[in-house]
Amino acid sequence: MTAAARNLGAGLQAERHAVGFSASELKQIRADFPILRQKVHGKPLVYLDNAATSQKPRAVIDAIVRYYETTNANIHRGVHFLSEHATEEHDAARRTVQKFLNARSASEIVFVRGATEAINLVAQSYGRARVASGDEVLITGMEHHSDIVPWQLLCNEKGAKLRVAPIDDAGELVFDEFASLLGPRTRLVAVTHVSNALGTVNPVRRIIELAHERKVPVLVDGAQAVPHMKVDVQELDCDFYAFSGHKVYGPTGIGVLYGKAELLNAMPPYQGGGDMIASVTFEKSTYNKVPFKFEAGTPDIAGAIGLGAALRYVSDLGLERIGAHEHDLLEYATGAVSGIPGLRIVGSAAEKAGVLSFIFENIHPHDIGTILDQEGIAIRTGHHCSQPVMRRFNIPATARASFAMYNTREEIDELVRGIEKVREVFG
Ligand code: C6P
Secondary structure (H helix, E strand, O other): OOHHHHHHHHHHHHHHHOOOOOHHHHHHHHHOOHHHHOEEOOEEOEEOEOOOOOOOOHHHHHHHHHHHHHOOOOOOOOOOHHHHHHHHHHHHHHHHHHHHHOOOOHHHEEEEOOHHHHHHHHHHHHHHHHOOOOOEEEEEOOOOHHHOHHHHHHHHHHOOEEEEEOEOOOOOEOHHHHHHHOOOOEEEEEEEOEOOOOOEEOOHHHHHHHHHHOOOOEEEEOOOOOOOOOOOHHHHOOOEEEEEHHHHOOOOOOEEEEEOHHHHHHOOOOOOOOOOEEEEOOOOEEEOOOOHHHOOOOOOHHHHHHHHHHHHHHHHHOHHHHHHHHHHHHHHHHHHHHOOOOEEEEOOOOOEOOEEEEEEOOOOHHHHHHHHHHOOEEOEEEOOOOHHHHHHOOOOOEEEEEOOOOOOHHHHHHHHHHHHHHHHHOO
């Protein structure tokens, strides 16, 4: 083969590596993330812990710095220039989220600290008003603790029952069982869109359709979905949708609860304080309109603006292309690790997002994570705040590599080399 043909071959290979993005686009995307240039333990950083939190592009970092350098003031409170300007930027961020989720109105977007707070808000406000003794809340066996414990607290307080639809050996929801658990006492279904521990993509459209046939509202925990796929809350027809900014390339400390206007309007406030009221006397308070009714106190203004920048960044690249790129990475990684003796993948659903959980019979996941760290490779090990999932598979923990738009096949090759090192160390 001539050198030119070899080059052409390498070029084609590079293009094929970047389904969703061309090699040059991927290079440009990586250049947008300053942290990726770092070395860790003298090795180039290979960041594969994106399900825990993703890295931040320059556009997000700049938006936050710009806000503090030029605009910082409290919102809704001042008549002065900066306060009005900060309020406008915060409102604009809410409209960006509205557009991102295709919500009918910006008033359906409540800013919260993250998915965890969004779910707690629904449990404490909607749940406490609507769930009574003997009622049921239905979740699935693959929920994150954030979509279990708030419902347990509610059920314990109300004398209600938490029902759990099982998952099978592949990590998929057993849909028939889910359907049979959806009974006359079910007051709410809460289900993850994508499992953080297994990568399973749940059939949320089907779940919502069935629940609505029985007049049961549905909350979707979208923490692991919004970074990887286009979410349209009107098309899904979900009643609530929760996500965290920091997993979708935005800052920590900011997240979103989407709620249908008629539900949010009817719900009592979650927390009391400034900004959520219309009037206050010692005898009685009246409340602000939604979404402000649920946003007591000074919000994370810079966080909302940073989140707006993050959502514009992913929308400009296109979630379909991001999803296609990550799907390619997942398939490549699944194929690459499948050949490693003793390695078992946990979670083999037909529909998966970019999460690869795995174990070895005789090597603890923490040891895998520690050795990979020495190679500059960041993965997460443990139960991933999904202890019931670990129990379902009869394991204490997994090692989890999770992919983002900026990861490459070469990084997965590094992961495989790292895992081979782990095997060498443990004989
Ligand atoms: N999962 C992980 O490494 P917060 O902490 O509020 O931003 O997100 C909570 C949450 C809710 N639902 C799902 C499906 C999640 O994956 C998470 C966060 C991280 O898997 C941290 S435990």
